[in-house]
Amino acid sequence: MIGDIITIINDYWLLLLIGQYPNGPLGGLANTLILSALSIALAFPVSILFALARLSKWPLLRWPVTVLVYVTRGVPLLMLILWSYFLVPLLTGADVPSFVTMLTTLVIYQGAFLSEVVRAGIVALGEGQMDAARALGHSYLSAMRFIILPQALYNMIPSMISTFVATIKDTTLGYVINVPDLTFAASQVNNQLLTQPFEVFLILAVVYYAICWSLTYLANAVERRISRRRSGPASDPASLSLAQAKIVSEQL
Amino acid sequence: MNGFDLSAILGRSDYVSMLVHGIEMTFVIYLGSWLLAMTLAILLLALRMSPMRFGEPVVKAYVSYHRNVPTLVQLMLWYFGIFTLLPDGLTSWLAAHNAETIFAVIGLGLCQAAYFSEDLRSGLRSVSPGQMEAAKALGHSYLSAMRYIIMPQGVRNGLPPLINHSVSLFKNSSLAIVIGAPELTHAVKEIENLSFRTFEIYLIGTVLYLVFSLLIMSGGAYLSMRADPMRSARA
Numbered sequence: 001m002i003g004d005i006i007t008i009i010n011d012y013w014l015l016l017l018i019g020q021y022p023n024g025p026l027g028g029l030a031n032t033l034i035l036s037a038l039s040i041a042l043a044f045p046v047s048i049l050f051a052l053a054r055l056s057k058w059p060l061l062r063w064p065v066t067v068l069v070y071v072t073r074g075v076p077l078l079m080l081i082l083w084s085y086f087l088v089p090l091l092t093g094a095d096v097p098s099f100v101t102m103l104t105t106l107v108i109y110q111g112a113f114l115s116e117v118v119r120a121g122i123v124a125l126g127e128g129q130m131d132a133a134r135a136l137g138h139s140y141l142s143a144m145r146f147i148i149l150p151q152a153l154y155n156m157i158p159s160m161i162s163t164f165v166a167t168i169k170d171t172t173l174g175y176v177i178n179v180p181d182l183t184f185a186a187s188q189v190n191n192q193l194l195t196q197p198f199e200v201f202l203i204l205a206v207v208y209y210a211i212c213w214s215l216t217y218l219a220n221a222v223e224r225r226i227s228r229r230r231s232g233p234a235s236d237p238a239s240l241s242l243a244q245a246k247i248v249s250e251q252l
Numbered sequence: 253m254n255g256f257d258l259s260a261i262l263g264r265s266d267y268v269s270m271l272v273h274g275i276e277m278t279f280v281i282y283l284g285s286w287l288l289a290m291t292l293a294i295l296l297l298a299l300r301m302s303p304m305r306f307g308e309p310v311v312k313a314y315v316s317y318h319r320n321v322p323t324l325v326q327l328m329l330w331y332f333g334i335f336t337l338l339p340d341g342l343t344s345w346l347a348a349h350n351a352e353t354i355f356a357v358i359g360l361g362l363c364q365a366a367y368f369s370e371d372l373r374s375g376l377r378s379v380s381p382g383q384m385e386a387a388k389a390l391g392h393s394y395l396s397a398m399r400y401i402i403m404p405q406g407v408r409n410g411l412p413p414l415i416n417h418s419v420s421l422f423k424n425s426s427l428a429i430v431i432g433a434p435e436l437t438h439a440v441k442e443i444e445n446l447s448f449r450t451f452e453i454y455l456i457g458t459v460l461y462l463v464f465s466l467l468i469m470s471g472g473a474y475l476s477m478r479a480d481p482m483r484s485a486r487a
Contacts (some may be wrong), residue, residue, distance in 0.1 A: 074419075074465035075458050076426035078437055083458070086450050133280035169322035176430065183325065190332065205321045205329055212320035 004199045012189045016207070025097075027180030028130050029207065035099065035174070036167045039106035043114055043167075044109055044160070048149070050115030055122060058136060065115075072112035077173055085177045102174040110167055117159045121152035142241050155230070158223035165215045169208070182207065261452050267443050274439025275460065279437055281425045282355050286418065288361030291369035300373065307468070311445035318366035324427050327359040331431035357436075360421065369418045375410020376402065409480040415472030419465050426461075436460060 009016075019027015026034070072080065084105040089096050105149040125148060133143035172183045186204040190197050261267050294315060300311040318326070334354060335343065379402050387397035426437040440457035444450050 004436065070466075071458075071462060074423075074462040074469070076437065078426040078459055079440075079454070079458055081463055082437075082441070083258055083454055086454060165320075169324075172322040172324040173427075176322065183322075183328075187328075198329070199327040199339055201325065201333040205325050208322055209317060209320045213316065240291040241358060 001199065004196055005203060007204060008189065008196065008199055015189060016174070016182065016185050016203075017187055025099075025180050028185040029182045031099070031179075032168065032181040032183075035102060035106070035171050036164060039110060039171075039172070040160070040164050040167050041105055042103070042107045042143050043110040043163075046111035047114030048153075050111055051118035051122060052144070054115065054119055068108075069112045069115060072109050075183050077105070077109055077170060078176065080109055081173055081177060098174065098177045098179045101177060102171065102179045106167060106170060108164055109170070112164055113166075113241075117163075118152060121156050122148055124155075125151055130239070155226065157226060158219045160217060161219035161222060165212045165219070168212060168215075172208075185241055254470040256450070256451065258452050258456070260345060260449050261443065261456060264447075267447065267453075270439045270443055271436075271456070271460075276432065277353065277434050277438075278307065278422075278425050278436040281360065281428055281433065282422050284357040285359075285361035285364060285423060285425070288357060289364035289368050289421065292362065292365035296365060297372050297376070300369070306315060309430055314485040315366040315370060319370075320365045323360065323363050323424055324430060325354065326363050327427055327431055330359040331355045350433075351478060352428065352431050352433035355431060356425070356433040359431075360424055360428070364417065364421045364424075367420075368414065371410045371413040372406070372416060373410075374413070375408070376406035379405045379407045408476075411472070411476050415469065415476070419468050420463060422468055423461070 015028060017028050018030045019025065021027065021030075025031075050065050052067065053061040054069070056062050081102065084101045085098070088101050088104055129147055129151070130143055133147045134140075138147065169178070171181050174181050175183045175187070178184065183204065186200055190200045193200065269458045296311050299307045301307075331352065335346070335351065338346070383401055383405070384397055388394075391403065400406065425435060428435050429437045429441070432438070435459060440453055441452045473475065
C-alpha cells in the first residue's frame with residue numbers, strides 16, 4: 001500500500017500542487033492556499049465594518065448586520081455556496097468563474113464569524129477606553145482608529161490564524177461547485193486511477209493535516225506569547241492560563 | 253424565471269414529501285452522529301484521564317487528526333476509501349442499507365467526537381482540584397465525587413461550546429450531500445433540478461436550516477440557564 005501511495009505521489013504531484021496550470025486554470029494546493037489567503041485578507045476589513053455596524057447606535061446599521069450574522073451562523077456554508085452560485089452570476093450578469101463565487105461566499109461567511117471575534121474584542125476592552133479617548137478630544141472614528149481597534153485587533157491575532165485554518169478547511173466545500181482546488185485535484189486523480197480511492201484520499205487527508213496542524217501550532221504559539229505580554233512580568237503563571245483569550249472560530 | 257411563487261413548490265405534494273423526507277434524513281444523520289459523537293467523546297475523555305500510559309497520546313492523535321483534516325475530506329475518505337476496503341459481505345450489506353447515510357453518521361460522528369471530548373475536557377479542567385480534595389475529605393469515593401461534585405460543574409462549564417458544536421454538527425450534516433446521502437440539501441438540489449424554481453426552493457431550504465439551528469441554539473440557551481447555579485440561589 002505504501003508503494004502505491006508513493007507511485008501516486010510520483011505520478012500526480014504536479015496535478016495536486018498546481019492543477020492543470022499552465023495548460024488550464026490554476027488549481028490544486030496552490031489554488032487552495034490562494035483562495036484561503038485572499039478570502040481571509042478580504043474578510044478582515046469586512047469583519048471590522050460588520051463589528052462596528054453591530055456596535056453602532058443606529059438601528060439602520062445594526063439590524064441588517066445582526067440578521068446577516070445570525071443567518072450565516074444558522075445556515076450551512078454549503079447552502080450559502082449554492083446561493084452564491086445562483087445569485088452572483090444573476091446579479092453581475094456575467095459568467096463568473098467558480099473561484100470568484102467561492103471567494104464571495106467565504107468573505108461573507110468568515111467576515112460574519114470574524115466580526116463576532118472583533119466585537120467581543122472591542123467589548124472586552126471596556127467602555128473606559130472610549131470614554132477616556134473622547135475626553136482627550138478624539139472623535140468617535142479617531143478613537144476607534146487609534147485607541148480601540150489597535151488593542152482589540154492585537155488580541156485577535158490568534159483567532160485570525162485559527163480562522164485562516166478554518167478557511168482552508170472551508171475551501172474544500174468548493175468541490176460541490178467545481179472550484180479547482182486540492183480536493184478537486186484529488187478527485188480528478190481518483191477518477192483517472194479508479195482502483196485506489198483509499199490511497200488517494202489518504203494522501204489528501206495527510207496534506208490537509210500537515211498544513212492545518214502547522215498553522216494551529218503557530219496560532220497556539222502566538223497566543224501564548226500574547227497572553228504572556230498582556231499579563232506582564234509580575235503576574236503569576238497560574239493566572240496565565242485564565243488570561244488566555246478563547247479562540248472563537250467555526251469548525252468544519 | 254417567472255415571478256416569485258412559493259406555492260409552485262409548497263403547493264405540490266410530491267415536492268413537499270421530498271422536503272419532508274429530506275428533513276427526516278437530516279435529523280436521522282444529526283441525531284445518529286450526535287449520539288455517536290457524545291458516546292465516543294465520553295470514552296475518549298475517560299481514556300485520556302485514565303492512568304494508562306498510552307491513553308493520552310492516542311486521544312491527542314485522534315483529536316488532532318479530526319480537527320485538522322476538513323470534515324468533507326474525512327467523509328470522502330470514509331465513503332470513497334474505507335468503504336471499498338471492507339470485506340465483500342459487509343460492503344454489499346451496507347450498499348443495501350443506505351451506505352451513504354451510515355457513512356455520513358460514522359464520519360460526522362467520529363469527527364465531532366473530537367470536538368465534544370475537548371469541550372468536556374476543558375469544562376472538567378475548569379473545576380479546581382480543590383473540589384476533588386474537599387469531596388474526598390468529606391468522605392466521597394472517587395466515583396461518587398465525580399458523579400455528584402465534579403461532573404455537574406464540569407458539564408455546566410463545558411455547556412456553551414458543546415451547544416455551539418451541536419449547532420455546527422447540524423450544519424455539517426449538509427456535507428453528506430457530497431457522498432450522496434438523501435438529506436435536506438440533497439432534496440433542495442433535487443427539487444431545484446425538477447422545478448427550476450431556484451430562488452424559492454433555496455429560500456425554503458435556508459429558512460428550514462435557520463429555524464432548526466435557532467431552535468437548537470435556544471434549546472441550548474435554556475439548558476445553560478437551567479444549569480446556572482445562581483438561578484436556584486436567586487429563586
